[in-house]
Amino acid sequence: MKDTQRYYQLIAALLDPAKDGASVRKLLEVNSFQWERFVYISSNNLVVPALYLQIQRKGLKAFFPEELTVYMEELTRANRERNLAILQQMERLSECFAKEGIVHVYLKGAAMIGGSYYQDNAERMLRDIDVLIAPGDQIKAYQLLKERGYVEVLAAGLQSKTLSDYERAKHLPALRHPQEIAAVELHNYLHNTFQRERLKTERVIDNRVNGDIALPAPEDLLRHNIYNWHINDFGGVKLDVHFRSVYDTLVLLQREKGLKSLLHTDGVARQYAALLSPFFDGFHARFNWRVTVMKVKLQRPRLNQLWYHVVFGSTLFFQILPSRLRLFMKSGVYRKRVLQVLQKGR
Numbered sequence: 595m596k597d598t599q600r601y602y603q604l605i606a607a608l609l610d611p612a613k614d615g616a617s618v619r620k621l622l623e624v625n626s627f628q629w630e631r632f633v634y635i636s637s638n639n640l641v642v643p644a645l646y647l648q649i650q651r652k653g654l655k656a657f658f659p660e661e662l663t664v665y666m667e668e669l670t671r672a673n674r675e676r677n678l679a680i681l682q683q684m685e686r687l688s689e690c691f692a693k694e695g696i697v698h699v700y701l702k703g704a705a706m707i708g709g710s711y712y713q714d715n716a717e718r719m720l721r722d723i724d725v726l727i728a729p730g731d732q733i734k735a736y737q738l739l740k741e742r743g744y745v746e747v748l749a750a751g752l753q754s755k756t757l758s759d760y761e762r763a764k765h766l767p768a769l770r771h772p773q774e775i776a777a778v779e780l781h782n783y784l785h786n787t788f789q790r791e792r793l794k795t796e797r798v799i800d801n802r803v804n805g806d807i808a809l810p811a812p813e814d815l816l817r818h819n820i821y822n823w824h825i826n827d828f829g830g831v832k833l834d835v836h837f838r839s840v841y842d843t844l845v846l847l848q849r850e851k852g853l854k855s856l857l858h859t860d861g862v863a864r865q866y867a868a869l870l871s872p873f874f875d876g877f878h879a880r881f882n883w884r885v886t887v888m889k890v891k892l893q894r895p896r897l898n899q900l901w902y903h904v905v906f907g908s909t910l911f912f913q914i915l916p917s918r919l920r921l922f923m924k925s926g927v928y929r930k931r932v933l934q935v936l937q938k939g940r
Contacts, residue, residue: 599872599892600625601635602835606873608648609641609841611848615652622657629662639837643670644717674716677707679775681715681807684708684723687778688807690742696735697728699802699810701781701818703842708807709815711845719838722768722777726810728799732782736766739778744769747777764826784818785826792825792862793817812850817860819843824866831905833888835869844874 604627607618636642646666649655655663684704691698700708703720712718727735740746747768765781784793793814801811810818823829823839843866847854857867857877868879869888879885891898 597893598635598895598898599889601627601632602873602892604632605636605639605641605645605837606840608645608652608654609837609844610874610876611844612874612876613652615654618652618654619657622654629659633662633665636837640719641837641841642666643673643719644838644841646670647714647717670716673719674714676775677715677718677720680704680720680723681707683774683776684807687723687725687739690738691735694734694738696731696738697799698731698735699726699798699808700724701726701784701810702822705809705815706842706845709809711842711849717841720776722779724765724779724781726781726784726795726798729782729795732766732780735780736769739769739771739780742771743773744771744778785821792821812846813853813856816843816846816850816853816856817863819846820856820860820863820866824862829869830862830865830884832902833869833884833891835873835888840870840874843870847876 604618604621604625607613607621633642636645643666646663647670649658649663649666684700688698699705701724703718704723704725706712706718707715707720725735747770764783764786765779768777768779770777781795783795784798798810798814798818801814803809803811809815819839819842823836827836829836829839857863864879865882865884867877868882868885870877871879872885872889887901891901
């Protein structure tokens with residue numbers, strides 16, 4: 595557990611397109627790795643297929659246990675098949691929206707595979723299909739999909755919002771079709787309330803690249819990838835990196851080299867890049883307290899857990915508290931459910 599940073603360095607070297615097989619081989623030769631730990635970290639970061647394909651490309655399969663590469667190969671094959679099915683589902687959704695004049699654009703992983711950014715679409719793991727809907731069309735799109743057989747997928751626990759509550763949220767309730775492979779999230783916004791000005795819905799819709807599958811402009815796709823991890827997923831508070839997000843950034847910058855200037859001109863992007871600098875030569879940072887804390891956390895698991903529970907936990911609590919209080923006062927169903935949970939905890 596104490597050598598998490600060493601595993602991060604290996605994963606980064608494998609994913610980095612600027613690193614050749616020889617440089618990664620040196621890292622493998624001078625270090626010993628517990629492969630269960632490697633799989634655990636890779637799986638949590640959703641990059642097992644990307645790692646396997648990079649291991650292949652860099653000629654490094656002989657340095658990994660056969661049992662491990664067989665597992666990674668099977669997962670990669672399954673993910674390739676899943677992503678092909680997701681692309682076909684996206685084409686059906688696009689056709690459905692186009693017939694009804696609903697302006698939309700795909701986001702995140704759906705946009706990355708839809709835009710053929712990877713050498714092999716198996717590289718990207720994604721849970722669902724995120725679609726940004728133009729203002730005024732969100733409820734229309736939502737009702738359209740329900741008419742086509744999609745049903746709501748509500749989170750367990752205290753989720754008891756009305757549709758009007760979701761209209762003000764980042765996205766509407768997830769929808770799933772019994773004959774489709776992935777759930778669909780229709781987005782009103784790209785960020786939570788306090789950060790919506792950073793990347794507005796209107797900008798991404800206006801800048802979209804239309805085709806069979808509508809995609810964000812490359813700069814908007816990169817901005818959203820960075821902001822989504824650093825802000826929406828609290829990466830800037832956790833002081834950690836997520837290698838799926840990092841790999842998307844690397845792939846985007848490799849194809850759209852002019853976008854690298856964003857890492858110097860945008861404040862959030864600078865912080866994001868600073869946290870990558872210990873692991874990737876292409877990212878640089880002057881002395882940065884965030885980087886120092888991250889390195890210490892990776893070397894001290896107890897401190898890492900303390901940081902997560904105290905700093906991240908309190909930040910998350912105070913950000914969701916106002917909306918939860920409003921919902922508690924407004925919704926009798928939600929209030930009843932909260933009181934039931936509190937009573938069970940006694």
